[in-house]
Amino acid sequence: MTLVILLVCVAALLVASILGVAMARFRAGSLIVYSMSLAVCTVALVLALVQLLRNAAAPTLVLPLALPWLGAHFRIDALSAFFLVVVNLGAAAASLYALGYGAHEQAPHRVLPFYPAFLAGLNLVVIADDAFSFLLCWEFMSLMSWALVMAHHRDANNRRAGYIYLVMASFGTFALMLAFGLLAGPAGSYTFEVMRTGQHGPLIAALILTLALFGAGSKAGLVPLHVWLPLAHPAAPSHVSALMSGVMTKVAVYAFIRIVLDLLGAPSWWSSMVILALAGITTVAGVLYALMQHDLKRLLAYHTVENIGIVFIGVGLAIGFQTNAMPTAAALALTAALFHVFNHSLFKSLLFFGAGAVLNATGERDMEHLGGLIHRMPYVAFTFLIGCAAISALPPLNGFVSEWLTFQAILLSPTVGEWGLKMLVPGVGAVLALSAALAAACFVKAYGVTFLGRPRTPLATRAKEADRFSLSAMFLLAALCVLAGIFPGFVIDALAPVSQALIGSRMPVQATDPWLSIIPIAASRSSYDALLVFVFIGLASFLTAMAIHRFASHAFRRSAAWDCGTPDPSPSTQYSATSFAQPIRRVYGALAFQAREQVEMPPPGDPRPAVLRVSLRDLVWDWFYAPIEGAVAATAGRLNQFQFLTIRKYLSLVFGLLIILLLVLAIWL
Amino acid sequence: MPNLAFDTAHLLAGGLVLISFMLLYQDRLTSLLNVYALHALVLALSVAWQAHLQNAPHLYVTAGLALGFKAIIIPVALRRIIERLGIHREIETVVGIGPTMLAGMALVGLSMVVMLRVTAAATPIARQDLAFALAVVLLGLLMMVTRRNAVSQVVGFMSLENGLNLAATGARGMPLVVEISVAFSILIAFIVIGIFLFRIRERFDTVDIGALDQARGEHR
Structure with missing residues (x-):
């Protein structure tokens, strides 16, 4: 029954897509399409939540569609239900946001038809239960998102982004197709049910893992397959950027988990090493690239790369623990990864909404032209701040919980058997810690330069607060970030059926722990009480404010007027995004980006200003793609x-x- | 005479290969056409013998088609074409006749080696039929590759098709409908090529296909 209603929801989305074609020229068109998407996604969200929490038997359905002898198989097990929640929560929030944001779209006829179809594709991928339907829906999803990336195709950069995205997406689908072909084996049954029972030799298993890494990794944004992501995500309209970054990358994670943990059977120990190494590189490279950006949406897109790295660290650890017969630890690592999937979908959508509101109000994505928006857009600034704190993993918000759980899993690594893993995992932990710190720096920069200080251009002075629909979507997500941060035990318990199904073990029940604290392994080892931290932070700041007001001196003092640290009245003398990133660029950039700084001083007597040129090179392009491109051209x-x-x-x-x-x-x- | 059936089939198919070699060393177009007519005649005989052996009356139709179209109509028509074009003397080979003949022998050896190994399970008649047929096909291709003149390329193509026919009748496989449609497609190909020959001639004053390449603006 659940499945039937869900498929009806998908059909309704496709109808909305057709309506989008017909109604795109009318003003009411975007209202109808987005409100329909909102309603349908809310229904699907409730269904998926009920299915996940009730932990009932997985409903299955075979439709006589697609290939005649195969049919289209659908199934909602715990993993699918969880990802359905992620997809539909993000989709509902994006639709609510778009009710306001979409009204400003210059080319609605290029967005409205594809948006609901994209949502339908996202839903279908997660519930597909045979390889053919999966690949079909996967490609449908890719093509719809490509169409949305190309919505503003008059900009040459967007066309280039669309082209690179299309190439990478086709490559990814191709890799997945080969992976499924190997999984099906010579007998060639394409239903997941039969694939699960297959036995594979070590060579075939290694090939399947590699292909899955290529296929899902190119969609999720694993380095070095991430190159399309920071180009394509910002090119789309902001609510679509939020969906692509917050939701579509998660669908790629779903595909990877489905193939490697569910269909492939028992993995070999070295596979976790490969995944962990790639994930570690992805994490630190993503955040370093993000720090160097001054385009707000591109910065957020690079951060998606980093967070995908964190998720894959969790998945890699889960596989490593599983091969060492440590099911509790594996369940912890997998739960951490899934929790981070959920969290990232919340705060990355929130941040993209914020960036969209800023873009809408000022017409600017470049942070160097913004500034001081907190006075003109206080609500947007407030919710964006919550998103920044959450993605920087500050307690008591949700980002902290999932990264803390990942660290707990890393701390269990000394007990694994293989020396390779024993040596690698602490290194990954160090990388994770480094990138968490760098992420915090990055969001201090993003928030500080965009919202604080004084406006750097006249555009930023004329900004207006966002509309009510956009704000309500942002407040909804911000509230969810806080709630998931304060009550993480409930989320962990909701994730238990997923790890039970995939790993055969689950984390201990958290809801019964005293004071709503969470205890991942044992109380003697580690525990975290988010509510306590929250209350403490609230009380401490309240008391501090009270004390300052109570005991501050009321006496008159005479001194020079405070200049806010910028004695020069010109706004361009403020701390800029580039200057904020300079120390980190100097420390890591010379190695990671071949960053070069060059100062051009005019000769004495020449009135021209001195110029500082910074050149950054993307080594992935230089070392990985340039040779491939050269070989193809030759x-x-x-x-x-x-x-x-x-x-x-x-x-x-x-x-x-x-x-x-x-x-x-x-x-x- | 228990082996008469096999020996006769062997003789006719082997004769076809031999006539393919004769096609290779002709240096005048008129004699080339005569040899081609002989080629088609031997094919018709071979097919008729197969029809007799297999008790398959429809193969007589195939033999009749081969005799009518390939041994009479097409050679006569081609002869009229070259008379009208006035090119009955020219045959321009890319490689000399001698090396071509040597290559042809190597090809026959190759097709024997491959076919006799592949068809170890088939009847002896089918085996030698298939082996000779492959040899005829390869020799036809060799002729197409080593001639510059369009008419001799057409003849090479037709002899190649004769090889296919030989294989099909020997393998007891090809239904009459397929056979007739193949015959008609050959005829249509012949007509089209004939028309093109005139057009080429009108345009370039020669039927050397090198002129075509120069017209495409390419360099060899």
Whole structure:
């Protein structure tokens, strides 16, 4: 029944998409499409929540669609239900936000038809239960999001982003297709049910894992497959950016977990090392790239790369513990990863909404042109601050809980058997700690430069507060961030069926712990009481404020007027995004980006200003993509000659190939 | 005479290979067409013998088609074309006749080695039929590759098709409908190529296909 209603929801979204085609030219069009999406996603969200919390048997359904002898299989198990919650929560929030934001869209006819279809694709991928439907829905989702990236196609940068995205998405789907082909084996049954029972040799299992890493990793944004992400996510309209960053990358995580933890069967120990190494690199590279950005949406997109790294650290640890027969630890690591998936979908959507509101109010994404928005957009500034604190993993918010749980899992690593893992995991822990600190620095920069200080351009002085729909969506997500941070035990308990199904073990029940604290392993080892921290922070700040007001001196003093640290009246002398990032660029940049700073001093007597040039290179492009591109171009150049042969030479080619094949046959037999 | 059936089939198929070699060393178009007519005649005989052996009356139709179209109509038509074009003397080879013949022998050896190994389970008649047929096909291709003149390329193509026919009748497989449609497609290909020959001639004053390549603006 749940599944039928959910499929009806998907059908309703597709109807909304058709309505979007018909109504795009009218003002009411965006209202109808977005309110329909909101209603449908809310229904789907409630269904998925009920399914996850009730922990009932997984409903299955076979529709006579797609390939005639295969049909389309659907199923909602615990993993699907959890990801349905993530998808539909993000989708509902984005639809609510878009009710206000979408009214300002210049090209609604390029957004409205694809938006509900994209939501439908996201839902379908998660509930698909055979490889064919999965790949079909996956490609549908990719294409719809590509269409949304290309919504503002007149900008050449957006076209380039769309092109790179399309190439990477096709590559990813291709890798997934091969992975499913290997999973199906020579017998070739494409339902997940049969795939689960398959046995694979070590070589095939390694190939499947690699292909899954390529396929899901290119969509999720694992380094070095992340290059499309910071280009494509900012190019889309902001509510779509939020969906792509907050939700679609999570669907990629779902695909990886589904293939590696569910379908592949028992993984080998080295697979966790590969995943952990990649995830560690992704985490620190993502945050370093993010720090160097001064485009607000691109900064957020790079941060998605970092958070995906954190999620994959959890998944890699879960696999590592599982191969060492440590089910409790594996359940902890997996729960941490899934919790972070949930959290990231909340705060990344929130932050993209904030960036969208700023973009809408000022027309600027470049932080260097913003500033002082807290006075003009106080509500947006407040919710954005909560999002920043959450993504920087500050207690008592939700980001802290999931990263803390990941650290708890890392601290269990000395008990694993393999020396490789024993050596690697502490390194990953150090990387995680480093990137958490860098993330905090990055969001101090993002928030400080955008919302604090004085406006740097006239555009920023004319900003207006966002509309009520946008604000309500942002407040909703901010409240959820706080709630999930203060009551993490409930989220952990809700995730228990997922790890029970995948790992065969679960974290201890948290709801019964005293004072709503969470105890991942044992009370003697570690515990965290978010409510206590929350109350303490609240009380401490309240008492401090009280004390200052109570005991501060009322006596008159005479001194120079306070200049807020900027003695020069020009706003351009303020601390800028680039200057904030300079120390970190100097420490890590020379190695990671080949950052070069160059000061051009005019000769004495020349009135021109001195210029500081900073050049950054993306080494992934230089080392990974440039050789591939070069090789493809060179091969194409060579093959191009074959376009201009004479008829007789073409015939000779065919003849020669035939003779060679016959010779091979003659020698072979 | 228990082996008469096999020996006759062997003789006719082997004769086809031999005539393919004769096609390779002709240096005048008129004699090339005569040899091609002989090629088609031997094919018709071979198919008729297979029809007799297999008790398959529809193969007589195939033999009749081969005799009518390939041994009479097409050679006569081609002869009229070259008379009208006035090119009955020219055959321009890319490689000399000698090396071509040597390559042809190697190809026959290759097709024997491959086919006799692959078809170890089939009947002897089918085996040698298939082996000779592959040899004829390869020799036809060789002829197409080593000739510059469009008419001799057409003849190479037709002899290649004769090889296919031989294989199909030997394998007891090809239904009459397929056979007729193949025959018609060959005829249509022949007509199209004939028309093109005239057009090429009108445009370039020669039927050397090198002129076509120069017209495409390419360099060899």
